[in-house]
Amino acid sequence: xxxxDERARWREAYAKSPAAHSRATTQSGVELEAVYGPADAEYPxxxxxxxxxxxxxxxxxxxxxxxxxxxxxxxxxxxxxxxIIAAGGTGISTAYDMPTxxxxxxxxxxxLGEVGRCGVAIDTLDDVSDLYDGIDLxxxxxxxxxxxxxxxxxxxxVANAEDHGVARARLGGTLQxxxxxxxxxxxxxxxxxxxxxxxxxxxxxxxxxEMPRWHPVSISGYHIREAGSTAAQxxxxxxxxxxxxxxxxxxxGLEVDDFAPKLSFFxxxxxxxxxxxxxxxxxxxxxxxxxxxxxxxLDERSWQLRFHAQTAGVSLTAQQPDNNHxxxxxxxxxxxxxxxxxxxxxxxxxxxxxPSAGAARAALRTQQVIAYETNVTQVADPLGGxxxxxxxxxxxxxxxxxxxxxxxxxxxxxxxxxxxxxxDSGWFEGHIADSAYAHERAVQRGExxxxxxxxxxxxxxxxxxxxxxxxxxxxxxRQRLDRVRHDRDASAVDAAxxxxxxxxxxxxxxxxxxxxxxxxxxxxxxxxTVALTEVFGRYQPAPR
Amino acid sequence: MTMRVLVAKVGxxxxxxxxxxIARLLRDAGMEVIYTGLFQSPESVAHTxxxxxxxxxxxxxxxxxxxxLAPLVVQALxxxxxxxxxxxxxxxxxxxxxxxxxxxxSATFGPGSSLEDxxxxxxxxxxxxxxxxx
Numbered sequence: 001x002x003x004x005d006e007r008a009r010w011r012e013a014y015a016k017s018p019a020a021h022s023r024a025t026t027q028s029g030v031e032l033e034a035v036y037g038p039a040d041a042e043y044p045x046x047x048x049x050x051x052x053x054x055x056x057x058x059x060x061x062x063x064x065x066x067x068x069x070x071x072x073x074x075x076x077x078x079x080x081x082x083x084i085i086a087a088g089g090t091g092i093s094t095a096y097d098m099p100t101x102x103x104x105x106x107x108x109x110x111x112l113g114e115v116g117r118c119g120v121a122i123d124t125l126d127d128v129s130d131l132y133d134g135i136d137l138x139x140x141x142x143x144x145x146x147x148x149x150x151x152x153x154x155x156x157x158v159a160n161a162e163d164h165g166v167a168r169a170r171l172g173g174t175l176q177x178x179x180x181x182x183x184x185x186x187x188x189x190x191x192x193x194x195x196x197x198x199x200x201x202x203x204x205x206x207x208x209x210e211m212p213r214w215h216p217v218s219i220s221g222y223h224i225r226e227a228g229s230t231a232a233q234x235x236x237x238x239x240x241x242x243x244x245x246x247x248x249x250x251x252x253g254l255e256v257d258d259f260a261p262k263l264s265f266f267x268x269x270x271x272x273x274x275x276x277x278x279x280x281x282x283x284x285x286x287x288x289x290x291x292x293x294x295x296x297x298l299d300e301r302s303w304q305l306r307f308h309a310q311t312a313g314v315s316l317t318a319q320q321p322d323n324n325h326x327x328x329x330x331x332x333x334x335x336x337x338x339x340x341x342x343x344x345x346x347x348x349x350x351x352x353x354x355p356s357a358g359a360a361r362a363a364l365r366t367q368q369v370i371a372y373e374t375n376v377t378q379v380a381d382p383l384g385g386x387x388x389x390x391x392x393x394x395x396x397x398x399x400x401x402x403x404x405x406x407x408x409x410x411x412x413x414x415x416x417x418x419x420x421x422x423x424d425s426g427w428f429e430g431h432i433a434d435s436a437y438a439h440e441r442a443v444q445r446g447e448x449x450x451x452x453x454x455x456x457x458x459x460x461x462x463x464x465x466x467x468x469x470x471x472x473x474x475x476x477x478r479q480r481l482d483r484v485r486h487d488r489d490a491s492a493v494d495a496a497x498x499x500x501x502x503x504x505x506x507x508x509x510x511x512x513x514x515x516x517x518x519x520x521x522x523x524x525x526x527x528x529t530v531a532l533t534e535v536f537g538r539y540q541p542a543p544r
Numbered sequence: 545m546t547m548r549v550l551v552a553k554v555g556x557x558x559x560x561x562x563x564x565x566i567a568r569l570l571r572d573a574g575m576e577v578i579y580t581g582l583f584q585s586p587e588s589v590a591h592t593x594x595x596x597x598x599x600x601x602x603x604x605x606x607x608x609x610x611x612x613l614a615p616l617v618v619q620a621l622x623x624x625x626x627x628x629x630x631x632x633x634x635x636x637x638x639x640x641x642x643x644x645x646x647x648x649x650s651a652t653f654g655p656g657s658s659l660e661d662x663x664x665x666x667x668x669x670x671x672x673x674x675x676x677x678x
């Protein structure tokens with residue numbers, strides 16, 4: 001098929017899309033086509049998907065407005081979820097507190113001061129039950145931002161849904177479960193990389209066989225970027241991790257086309273507008289090529305890079321916080337023009353505090369303004385064909401490819417081994433720290449301007465937004481946990497944990513069912529983590 | 545004499561962008577900087593401060609747990625008879641600044657603090673500390 005047929009091929013795909021008979025005009029009545037370009041251009045919905053994964057993009061389906069929330073105890077976060085749904089949010093996403101992210105119980109001495117502070121505290125199945133109380137898990141999709149203890153939290157989620165009559169096959173959503181980037185950037189790890197990857201494997205195999213609507217890994221560049229990487233590093237390290245999971249699942253006996261359609265990505269939406277738009281385009285193009293050519297995927301859904309985006313937390317300033325509304329709006333627009341499937345917009349007060357309910361609502365409204373007022377949703381990849389954006393897309397793709405080849409070389413052709421070795425050597429962290437340092441030095445020297453920080457500053461410090469801290473959650477959560485410990489059958493807990501340890505010793509065993517059994521016996525997240533540590537050990541980064 | 549600074553992360557907060565960057569900027573400014581990594585306990589910070597004979601301890605806290613953690617570090621230092629100044633970097637509301645000051649924290653640095661300010665404050669705190677311990 002010649003290149004000149006691309007537009008004809010797109011027409012064919014478009015005719016089969018839900019938007020086939022849609023019509024759109026500008027405010028002054030100019031009729032709009034669903035995409036623009038010459039006959040030999042790339043087109044959305046066609047390999048390599050530079051311009052988007054669907055032929056009509058948002059004309060067929062808007063992105064999911066998935067707002068991330070979590071604080072205090074499970075009933076408090078449940079109330080926020082209900083508020084978000086009532087305000088028109090179309091997905092929910094759970095933020096966990098730091099003890100939960102590290103697999104510690106709320107009554108662990110190390111958890112002091114952190115319980116329910118940066119997210120919701122989850123200790124047992126009862127907390128999970130309260131978290132989703134009254135929310136139809138068979139209808140709405142849920143996302144869980146958890147990594148080191150992801151398998152245990154996922155087991156609690158599935159067990160809870162089943163206990164409430166929702167079959168696992170009906171559950172739709174996403175488990176972040178991207179442990180590699182924890183060692184590279186986010187640093188909320190428990191076990192060493194290899195046993196952690198065994199848990200990732202178990203969740204991938206379980207979801208592939210039993211949960212057709214579930215995305216078991218969300219390969220996340222967001223945290224890599226927040227930690228200071230450049231846009232090219234964000235894409236390169238994230239794609240490398242993604243390919244590592246592909247190799248992991250294949251080694252477990254799965255066929256690439258059986259699981260790859262359920263892989264999804266999570267990228268940052270930063271402030272350098274055109275670079276961000278180009279970044280998403282470049283990521284889609286490279287992923288499609290690598291999945292088809294290196295991993296021999298045949299199903300076109302395996303070639304399509306689907307992603308969630310979140311506006312850049314690091315771009316928010318504590319100074320003149322009202323300016324953050326503008327930053328978030330611009331970043332969100334970049335994600336939409338870059339073809340995101342799902343989006344979280346940060347609240348203006350987040351440089352200071354967890355978002356207040358009002359600030360979170362305004363952030364959601366920002367997405368709704370983009371979706372329903374600006375008309376940017378009517379034409380797919382509206383910046384495609386811009387000489388500037390096409391150049392940036394190509395230029396980023398070159399840099400990302402160079403980095404990917406380097407990581408692959410570390411592993412002598414294995415991306416999985418390459419990632420593990422580059423984690424061991426501190427290669428990722430070194431690159432990220434260098435970029436963060438270069439950025440800060442440029443800010444300190446005034447070479448990079450940030451409004452309200454090193455430009456247009458005000459003598460009178462602008463008042464911070466109302467600081468919103470959850471002061472009662474920690475004590476309340478400890479009481480909740482005490483009650484569970486008191487009411488449960490201790491011998492059943494011991495038996496379930498002993499079984500889990502025994503199964504963990506055999507690396508071939510899938511641990512999802514033993515984890516579900518332990519959570520049903522009301523073993524706590526901390527107890528499960530301790531049990532697994534017995535077999536897996538703890539991760540200690542090499543001193544540098 | 546070259547100033548020796550211990551920068552530390554205590555508690556469960558894994559955000560280390562700030563501490564890595566500040567460690568390098570302080571080195572650029574001619575200081576000797578010791579950084580012992582994530583997830584330190586207040587006691588381990590105190591022991592490192594003594595072993596390394598530092599002039600000042602800087603805590604980097606982004607999780608919002610500064611009111612819990614910073615006082616514990618000050619107490620741990622004083623328990624091993626180390627009276628060097630303690631400073632905290634992070635997002636710290638004004639009301640908390642006063643509480644931290646009462647708990648023995650000598651200075652706080654919010655986002656956007658200039659390196660010059662940080663260096664000048666460190667030098668001043670060291671001078672005051674030397675004067676008071678003479």
